[in-house]
């Protein structure tokens with residue numbers, strides 16, 4: 055349990071079917087209902103990859119945020135993090151940052167060398183503050199401009 059300046063939070067993989075459902079519910083609320091990045095569902099084949107970790111950010115035993123991570127083919131030790139989402143009512147209280155740190159630490163512990171993410175432009179500074187750097191030109195993903203970013207996991 056990490057006690058931030060604001061709230062006590064815990065980041066870990068969803069441990070039960072209910073927590074996995076809550077993980078997906080947060081993603082749906084943020085990326086489908088709120089941001090409308092996806093029309094009906096943000097689920098994709100990576101959700102069925104047995105190596106994918108579906109992480110929940112717990113705030114006082116309630117799932118308030120998510121992140122997802124999985125290894126990519128093509129480069130040894132390459133991992134991707136995505137679906138970082140914090141429900142409106144939990145934002146700016148110190149949950150998003152621990153979720154990113156958890157994803158980075160976990161990928162490193164699993165042998166990762168480098169982690170990549172496609173970051174929505176308003177969040178680039180947030181990731182830079184956490185040690186991420188630009189990793190190519192802006193790309194449009196799901197109709198939204200994203201900055202490719204990366205972090206060295208073997209620092």
Ligand SMILES: CC(C)(COP(=O)(O)OP(=O)(O)OC[C@H]1O[C@@H](n2cnc3c(N)ncnc32)[C@H](O)[C@@H]1OP(=O)(O)O)[C@@H](O)C(=O)NCCC(=O)NCCS
Nearest residue numbers: 138139140145146147148149150151173174176177179180
């Ligand atoms: C981006 C997001 C995950 C941040 O989560 P959060 O829980 O509000 O972030 P935290 O409270 O941990 O913020 C930590 C610090 O980063 C700052 N911060 C938060 N969002 C930021 C942003 N978009 N840009 C710059 N700084 C930001 C906070 O002010 C805080 O700063 P402080 O330590 O000086 O007080 C959240 O706003 C969110 O879910 N947004 C919608 C979904 C989304 O855009 N996902 C990312 C796709 S790339």
